[in-house]
Amino acid sequence: MILVWHHAEDKPPSWEVPSVPHLDDPEWAEPRTFEIEIPVHMQDMAENNMDPVHFVYIHGHNKIPETEFSFSEDGSRLTAIGHNKLQTSDGGTINMELIRETWGLGLSSIESRGIPGAGFFMITSTAPIGPRATISRWLLFCTKNVADTMGEEWFSRITAGVMDDWRAWCNKIHLENPVFCEADVPLSEFRRWAKQFYSETA
Numbered sequence: 226m227i228l229v230w231h232h233a234e235d236k237p238p239s240w241e242v243p244s245v246p247h248l249d250d251p252e253w254a255e256p257r258t259f260e261i262e263i264p265v266h267m268q269d270m271a272e273n274n275m276d277p278v279h280f281v282y283i284h285g286h287n288k289i290p291e292t293e294f295s296f297s298e299d300g301s302r303l304t305a306i307g308h309n310k311l312q313t314s315d316g317g318t319i320n321m322e323l324i325r326e327t328w329g330l331g332l333s334s335i336e337s338r339g340i341p342g343a344g345f346f347m348i349t350s351t352a353p354i355g356p357r358a359t360i361s362r363w364l365l366f367c368t369k370n371v372a373d374t375m376g377e378e379w380f381s382r383i384t385a386g387v388m389d390d391w392r393a394w395c396n397k398i399h400l401e402n403p404v405f406c407e408a409d410v411p412l413s414e415f416r417r418w419a420k421q422f423y424s425e426t427a
């Protein structure tokens with residue numbers, strides 16, 4: 226994955242890209258790659274991550290995840306931590322944490338924590354290739370101890386989840402002043418934060 230800075234007004238980069246610690250960690254397996262072109266504005270891709278309500282109606286989760294938000298001091302990074310419960314095959318539950326970090330509109334990472342001894346992490350780069358066309362490239366990492374078992378299942382769940390969203394993306398329309406419900410707070414917070422990444426001329 227090669228990242229390139231482009232600014233509509235030729236301004237220099239205003240924030241640094243994150244380093245990915247799992248790339249050099251011997252406990253983690255080689256990343257898998259995934260790439261997809263989607264007929265949406267690139268902000269729709271970023272919003273998907275910050276829209277807790279759709280996890281129930283599009284992805285079939287049983288509950289809207291509670292989400293905490295924080296912003297880095299310079300404002301360039303947004304962190305959202307979602308909490309969810311995972312049912313195990315023996316009838317138990319595991320408390321899962323989904324840690325999502327977003328830098329600008331085009332770069333984000335997701336880490337799943339909660340399954341003892343198993344690590345799952347992904348980083349995605351999203352770039353516009355047209356007014357309503359986006360290319361999204363993903364690096365998917367998991368720890369070596371689960372690469373061939375749970376890792377495989379996790380990767381196919383992630384890629385299947387993208388196809389769930391596909392139907393919604395293909396039919397989305399943009400509303401200047403949408404009606405938000407109470408559970409949409411993360412989405413409205415995200416929209417407020419994302420405005421800083423558009424230049425005056427955009």
Ligand SMILES: [Fe+2]
Pocket residue numbers: 273274279283284386390
């Ligand atoms: Fe989604």
